[in-house]
Amino acid sequence: MEQLPYTKETQESLIQRAVETLSNGEILLYPTDTVYGLGVDATDEDAVAALRDLKGRDEKKPILIMVPSIDSIEEYAEMNEEAYRLAEEFLPGPLTLVLPAKKTVSYSVTFNRTIGIRIPDDPFCLALAEAFGKPITSTSANRAGMETRDTVPEILAQFAFHAESIGLVIDAGRKGKTQPSTIVSVTESGVSVLREGALSREVLGL
Template sequence: MKNEQLLMLKPDLAGLEKAAVILQGGGLVSFPTETVYGLGADARNDRAVARIYEAKGRPSFNPLIVHVADADAAARYCEFNDIAQRLAQAFWPGALTLVLPLKADAGISKLVTAGLDTLAIRVPDHPVAAGLLGAFGGPVAAPSANPSGKVSPTTAAHVADGLGDKIDAVVNGGHCAVGVESTIVSCVGDPALLRAGGIPAEALEACLGRALVVGQDPELPTAPGQLESHYAPRGKVRLNAPYAQEGEVLLGFGPVDADLNLSVAGDLTEAAAHLFAYLHQLDAMGAKKIAVSPIPDHGLGRAINDRLKRAAAPR
């Protein structure tokens, strides 16, 4: 449903200032990051955060990521240990979310943390996101700007199509370069990979000089993006398919004859950038059955496979 009242803001000074005013008033503003478009609200405002859950239809036990302008801002809300400091110095701003102990006086809405004593936080590496955070001057809770469980948005048009009748404004900053959500690492206890994402786990492990612990219960999420059925197009998804069967549309990878191809060249970075846009296209095509070519399970391929596995989960 198209919302005639939805503000589509330009990513200039006037647009960012208008977006900041909407956030300050408890409104919902979608904005681009290098990963996907986020659905932002003042992370200190219970009513505004509740509107995120309402707009997305998101389970209230699934925590939200808070976006801040820089590491100094993050330190106002969270406790950093040596591991967190090393990761932040190496990968912020960027597609890395850290789960850290929440300071007692942080002032973050409990709806953001889903009642946990930790906070998922990151510093995005996108000029529009940075400009908005600077204009707003506070923490912005921002999950992906899509109905919960549906395909994440990588353009302003995706946001308008999915949530246009439920939110106040979108800052149109073009296409998101990375195209999959941030990697999430818990720095509470041994460093643990909670969600594969835009920064490969191998790069994080090289920075730390140690392996990350992997494995969380998807029914008891401690960070965003851990629900089993997620990122789902309307059609039924079959993974690791060398070819399409009768009635299926093939989402390809590599040199295969496909209806849509994530990367003919077999480039995982290109495939990640195309993933959500192509899942949206499959919905637009009315695909009832979707076959997906095998994707190598290393580097960004781990994040792509994670999203596809969730897209294919029973629902």
């Protein structure tokens, strides 16, 4: 496991190293606009399986992905008028949209053919997603059923020996008590808030 500190000055070289990690099918621990996340190439079935093992996550539970733009969302999911409204008003930001998945996305990150997608309001994440050119998982860096920690040392301690499966750690210091993203499902069956996080129902107009 390689650990590198994040600074604005080293962002470009860190992104290059992160892209190499993802391209090699390895797991990336990285900072987002909310909490620390775990990233792998979301089109790589083996990498997604390794990520699930690290988290101890049920195979039936979907894994969120991040992309750099609304155009990118359209590549992997179907969007209706309400999905466009939410995306245009609140993305980039702490909002995850659960949308009908297209066949271009790996089955292993979907649930009932839906996919959770977000565009983080974070310069590193946006630049990484743009540079990698494929969807990256954006699941919180914690063991299933356990609280998400604020610092890299705390996160690695929680993973214990499982942490050895992480290829690269990008340490941006303490993330603070930031709320996770709000998750909103927008499908043919309607609109529903699955998890109220940093954005309230009122703010979203729901």
